[in-house]
Amino acid sequence: MYLGLDLGTSGLKALIVDQNGAPVATAHAQYDVSQPHPNWSEQDPDEWVKACGAVFDQLRKNHPTEFTNIRAISLSGHMHGAVVVDIYGKPIRPCILWNDMRSETEAAQLDKDPDFRAISGNIVFPGFTAPKLMWMKKHEPDLFDHVHKVLLPKDYLLYWLTNRYVTDMSDAAGSSWLDVGKRAWSETLLTASGMRIDQMPDLIEGSQIAGILNSKIAQKFGLQNDIKIIAGGADNAVAACGVGAAQEGQGFVSLGTSGVLLAAKNGYHPAPETAVHTFCHAIPERWYQMGVMLSATNSLNWLANSLNTTPEELSKLCAGPITGPSKVMFLPYLSGERTPHNDADIGGAFIGLKSDTTSSDLCQxxxxxxxxxxxxxxxxxxxxxxxxxxxxxxGGGTKSEFWLDTLSTILGLRLALPDKGDFGAALGAARLAMIGDGADIETTLVAPTIAKRISPNTQLQSKYEAAYQRFRKLYPLIKEAS
Known part of the structure; x- marks a missing residue:
């Protein structure tokens, strides 16, 4: 048996698969996000440890045979977060999360240095790790002086599981400290942001062994003493492993809290000027590119909360086949935007509201x-x-067929819906555990069974294309008015 752990922003998912990669058991634990100030987003890393213990307890109770026969464990985790620990491995402060925008000034400062785009292959976004540490140095100097190691979120769980400071290429690629082409820490970038290479964890591929399960944890939860802990990777890279997107031409679109359009790449071809992310994949000698928009289902959550309803009830207002674009237009920049604008300050907007505008219009x-x-x-x-x-x-947004029809038509792409789509990153982590235990990469990272395909509505495509062209013109106008 193999266990995949997916450390999400709001909860930890666990999935056990058998030697054929088939899911056999699941568990889940939730935790909260703290927002003590505007544009701040934090979590206590020890809440992740508690959540991991909780899913271990659930699996041990509900699936004892599968749980006690685990051979390897791997992880997926949300990217860019800064977990800073002291010499004893204790967090100095709460983790600064990926959607925390406090370090906008520091990100802009680093991005002006041409070495960062040239070496990391990416714009330095405010959500990335390096500007967070620069912010700490400026605003929390006493805490910064005690930074022994900087870990990505999932790597704090790796440390708990193994007592080793380890990260993988895909997660490190989102820090602004990695030479993404060479797959190595860049001393140039570290020095430029006031850090040292000895403050970084060991760097390995996501399918390699990070360590062996801590004997105390094994004993506490009734697990074997020789369980391999495989490094795993960043959530999107591991989700790509879960859906078999490992080769050129393969990709996925995710309608989650944020929205992602990802394409696997067999080579390294950065284009930071486009605000596209170019990162290492979770498997050796592969990369991936992705465009990211920061408020996907979160936009629907916001609207539902504003209308005192639930996203599920709101989505029911938009049912049946699409009939053409709404008369109302929405700019989903509730948390700023990454691709293609790289704008942490831009806000969202509704355009075209009338006295007869309905909740259904707003949802659409x-x-x-x-x-x-x-x-x-x-x-x-x-x-x-x-x-x-x-x-x-x-992603959660794929539960709405209306949204899927809309998305397929606007993108001009066919969408394939996996038969079992709930375990993307958790399944990817379990697959990396299998590979770390000796399974072949190509035969393990296979595409899922497709339950349904959705094609663009060719009769309405020109209308949605015209609406998209209007949408493109609105960003500079909203920016000027902000």
Whole structure:
């Protein structure tokens, strides 16, 4: 048996698979996000440890045979977070999360240094790790002086499991400290941001062994003493492993809290000027590119909360086949935007509200606005030479067929819905555990069974294209008015 752990922003998922990669047991534990100030987003890393213990207890109680026969464990985790620990391995402060925007000034300062785009292959975004440490040095100097190691979120769980400071290439690629082409820490970038290479964890591939399970943890939960802990990777890279997106031309679109359009790459071809992310994959000698928009299902959550309803009830207002674009347009920049604007300050907006505008109109506008923003990501990817004809569709937003029809038509891409789409990153982590235990990469990272394919509505495509062109013109106007 193999265990995949997916450390999400709001909860930890666990998935056990058998030797054939088939899911056999699951568990889940939740935790909260703290927002003590505007644009701040933090979590206590020890809450992740508690959550991991909770899912271990659930699996031990509900699936004892499968749990006690685990041979290897691997992890997926949300990217860019800064977990800073002292010489004793204790967190100095709460983790600064990926969607924390406090270090905008520091990110802009680093991004002006041409070495960062040239070496890391990416713009330095405010959500990345390096500017967070620069912010700490400026605003929390006493805490900064005690930084022994900087870990990515999942790597704090790796440390708990193994007593080793280890990270993988895909997670390190989102720190702004990695030479993404060479797959190595860059002393140039570390020095430029006031850090040292000895403050970084050991760097290995996501499918390699990070260590052996801590004997005290094994004893506490009734596990074997020789369980391999495999490094794992960043959530999107590991989700790509879960859906079999490992080769050129394969990719997925994710309608989660944020929206992602990802394409696997067999080579390293950065284009930071497009605000496309170019990162190492979780497997050796592969990379991936992705466009990211920051508020996908989160936009629908916001609207539902504003209307005192639930996202599920709100989505029911948009049912049946699509009939054409809404008269209302929504700009989904509730948390700023990454691709293609790299703008932490931009805000969202509704355009075209009338006295007869309904909740259904607003819901449709939100779904279309998110889809238009993902089209922006697709256009940025195309500008780097990426070609996609079909992508897998994953994430909570895929429960809405109306949204999927809208998205497929706006992107001009066929969407493939996995038969079992709930375990993307957790399944990817379990697959990396299998590979770390000796399984072949190519035969393990296979695409899932497809339950359904959704094609663009060719009769309405020109209308949605015209709406998208109007959407593109709105960003500079909103920016000027902000």
């Amino acid at each position: 506008a939100v779904m279309e606005g998110v889809s238009f923003a993902l089209r922006d990501c697709l256009e940025a990817l195309k500008s780097t030479g990426t070609e996609l004809n079909e992508v897998l569709a994953i």
